[in-house]
Amino acid sequence: MCPACHSLRVDVVELSGRGVVYSYELLHHPQHPSFEYPVLIVLVDLEEGVRILSNLTDAHAADVEIGMPVEVHFAPTAGDMAVPQFRPARMAP
Amino acid sequence: MSRQALRGATAITGVGCTEFSRHAGRTELQLACEAVTAAIVDAGLDVADVDGIVSYTVDPVEETELVRSVGLQEITWSSRIPYGGGGSMGVLAHAAGAIVAGVADVVIAYRAVRARSGATRFGGAKVAPSPTSGHAGTTAMQWAMPMGALTPASWMGLNATRYMHEFGVTNEDFGRAVVQLRAYAATNPAAWGYRRPMTLADHQESRWIVEPCIRLFDCCQETDGAVALVITSTERADHLPNAPVRVGAASAAGLFEQEIASDHYRPNLSVMEGSVALGERLFDRAGYSRSDVDAAMIYDAFSPILLMQLEALGFCERGEAKDFVADGNLGPGGALPCNTNGGLIGEGYIHGLNLVLEAVRQLRGDAANQLTDPRTILVSASRTGAILTRD
Numbered sequence: 001m002c003p004a005c006h007s008l009r010v011d012v013v014e015l016s017g018r019g020v021v022y023s024y025e026l027l028h029h030p031q032h033p034s035f036e037y038p039v040l041i042v043l044v045d046l047e048e049g050v051r052i053l054s055n056l057t058d059a060h061a062a063d064v065e066i067g068m069p070v071e072v073h074f075a076p077t078a079g080d081m082a083v084p085q086f087r088p089a090r091m092a093p
Numbered sequence: 094m095s096r097q098a099l100r101g102a103t104a105i106t107g108v109g110c111t112e113f114s115r116h117a118g119r120t121e122l123q124l125a126c127e128a129v130t131a132a133i134v135d136a137g138l139d140v141a142d143v144d145g146i147v148s149y150t151v152d153p154v155e156e157t158e159l160v161r162s163v164g165l166q167e168i169t170w171s172s173r174i175p176y177g178g179g180g181s182m183g184v185l186a187h188a189a190g191a192i193v194a195g196v197a198d199v200v201i202a203y204r205a206v207r208a209r210s211g212a213t214r215f216g217g218a219k220v221a222p223s224p225t226s227g228h229a230g231t232t233a234m235q236w237a238m239p240m241g242a243l244t245p246a247s248w249m250g251l252n253a254t255r256y257m258h259e260f261g262v263t264n265e266d267f268g269r270a271v272v273q274l275r276a277y278a279a280t281n282p283a284a285w286g287y288r289r290p291m292t293l294a295d296h297q298e299s300r301w302i303v304e305p306c307i308r309l310f311d312c313c314q315e316t317d318g319a320v321a322l323v324i325t326s327t328e329r330a331d332h333l334p335n336a337p338v339r340v341g342a343a344s345a346a347g348l349f350e351q352e353i354a355s356d357h358y359r360p361n362l363s364v365m366e367g368s369v370a371l372g373e374r375l376f377d378r379a380g381y382s383r384s385d386v387d388a389a390m391i392y393d394a395f396s397p398i399l400l401m402q403l404e405a406l407g408f409c410e411r412g413e414a415k416d417f418v419a420d421g422n423l424g425p426g427g428a429l430p431c432n433t434n435g436g437l438i439g440e441g442y443i444h445g446l447n448l449v450l451e452a453v454r455q456l457r458g459d460a461a462n463q464l465t466d467p468r469t470i471l472v473s474a475s476r477t478g479a480i481l482t483r484d
Contacts, residue, residue, distance in 0.1 A: 003349070023255040023362065026304040027247050032218040038304070039241040043251050043357055051358055053233075053251070055240050061304070066258045083239050 017072030018089060019046040024056065024064045044070055044086055058087035097342075097380055103189040104330035104337035105481070107136025107323030108453050113283055113441035116210045117317035124319035125154045125205035126162045132321040133163075137334040138199060143323075145170040145197030147184045149444065151177055154205050170197040176476055177353050178394060179367075181445030183477035186343035188324040198325060204446040205319035215315045215442065218243040233355040246312060246395060248355040250303035252362045253397035257306060259363040260412030264305060266419070267396040268296035271310055271438060273423045274393065278435025281461040285314045286439040311396040316441035320450050336483065338456045341469070342379035343479040346370035351476070365398065367476035368405035375471070376407065381480050383407050387467035388430040388455060390448035392474040393437045402475055403429075425464060433462045445474045449481075456483045 001008055027039040042056045042064070056064060057073070069089035074082040109131025111117070111124050133140055143165050146156055150173040160168060170191050174183035184202035191197040208215035220238060221230070242248055256262060272293050278286030291310060299309040330337035346367050350358045359366055376383055389408070393399040400414035408429055409417040417423075423431040434440040434451035441447060452470040454460040468483045 023251045023258070025247065025250040025254050025306065026301070027241060027244075027250075028301045028304060029309075030216070030218045030244065032220065032241070032243055034220070035241040041240060041242050041247065041251065043255075043362075053236050053240055053242060053355075053357055066255070077239065 015050070016047050019044040019052075019070055019086070021056070021064065021066055021068045021070060022051060023066060026061045040064065042070070042086060052084065055085050056087065057085050098193055099186070099189045099343055100341055100379065101339045101482070102327055103192045103324055104327050104339045105322050105324050105449075105453050106330045106333045106335055106337055107132040107134070107138065108450050109133070109135055109321045110443070110447070110450055111318045113285065113316050113318040113443065113447070115315075115317060117207055121153045121205040121207055121319070122158050122162060124207075124317070125159055125203050125321070128205065128319035128321035129159065129163055129201055129203055132201065132323045135335065136323040136325075138323065140164050141166045142199045143201050144168060145188065145191055145200035147172045147174070147187045147200060147202045149173060149177070149180060149184075149204055150175050152204055154203070159203070170200070174477065176347060178392060178445045179353065179474050179476045180345070181392065181474040181477060182343070182449065182472050182479050183345050184322070184446070185324070185340055185449070185472075185479040186345055186477065189340045189343050192324065192326050198329070200324045201321055202324065202446070203319065203321040204444050206442070206444055207317045208442055208444070209315040210317050216244055216246060216312065231352055231355065233352040233357065237355050242355070245354045246303050246307050248357075249395055249398065250306050251357055252401075253306035253395070256363040256397060256401055260415075262400070262412070262415050264308060264311070265293065265297060266415035267306070267311055267400065268293050268308075270399055270418045270423060271296055271396050273418070274432055274436045274439040276424070277433050277462050278439025281435050281440060283461065284435040284440040285316065286435050306397055307395050311438070313394045313437035313442040314440075316443060318441060318443050320443045320446040322446070322449060322453070336457055338453045339482045339484070341480040341482045342375045342381060344371060344374035344379070345477040346374060347476055364411065365401045365405040365475055368402050368473065371473065371476060371478050372406040375478055375480055379480070381469075385469045386429065386471045386480070387469050388433060388452075388464055389471040389473065390432055390452045391436075392445050392448065393432060394442070396438065398475060399431070399436070402473055406471070406473060425462065430464055433460060433464065448472055452481050456481060
């Protein structure tokens, strides 16, 4: 339910996939066999105002900064599904 | 009923606990039974006097099992608190409210855990949303787990990193608080950290769990054990053997868009806004002053949230907890002695309830690290809390 208007109608909206890093962390322990460690996690504030928890790829952990522009790409995961991942933005918004 | 209706109307008259260990070798039910019966004996009451029970939604001990095992005769009221450990101090508001409302006379609050030897270690990797409020986990967890954020440390680390960024806080700043907690634990025979003091260098050499905020020594101890409290009306408590520890104020604040441990969707994560609201309720609305507080027991599952709560509850300005800690204010002679049992980091993690146990002991005058004549103690689990007094 929409907490603002209590509507139950759901729609799919395509987003730009662009945002900035709100926070980040590098996970060392404990290690689960499904992931390669250290795991780089980011919170991304998308242009449209949505915050999403994801991974940052194509970057060194030491280069991650709060406020850096990032863009989405999709990585394959279990069951022929894909999950959103982010990398440093390559093109100007 | 006014917001001050709870003030001084109820009191903690008994406490009980098991040993805190890494391998209890018995079930949570047995641990709960041991703590509960010890608390009833400590209160000077009989099992038949108990008519109310309250725990956390995530506690594995069923009410019916506890009633049958301990021999409780007739329960008129029971309740459970959501929000995991953040809800831990909520048992006090629920118990006090039930007693003031007249639906229970003598309430037992309990928490029993095998956080270390249980089927899954409390801080271990979880690959499916796990119960945090007695259900199947939150939607937010479904967005964290596919990305590899599988543990409480990984969920809270994102908030801590943002906090460090906003205010120029370093992991060493967290370490200074941990050194104080471990100093308290070192002289508390019940603590995991008994006779194990730690230096800041030790802290800084411990391995990263979540970089750049949480090292091994910033984490609480996964612990097996149980704690129980007996709460009753002040009138009745005044005729019981122990000096009553009065519930001066007790409240909670669960905010819109606030999650449990994976709390990532409030606009500003550098401030624990639930604790800001809790502080307003416990102090400003209930008529207490922060300067009345002689000591504080603050939920320290991970060291960053200890500093963040100090700020949010109003004991120091935003970003100044690091200086407050560095100046020694959490120590026995400081402005706000904190977690004098060693906290969840130094003593053990009975999911927060051992912090209430410590507050009661301090106010009764029989704590391992006894302060000089404390009369008012704050207990906070960030979104639930209470002010306990001896007067």
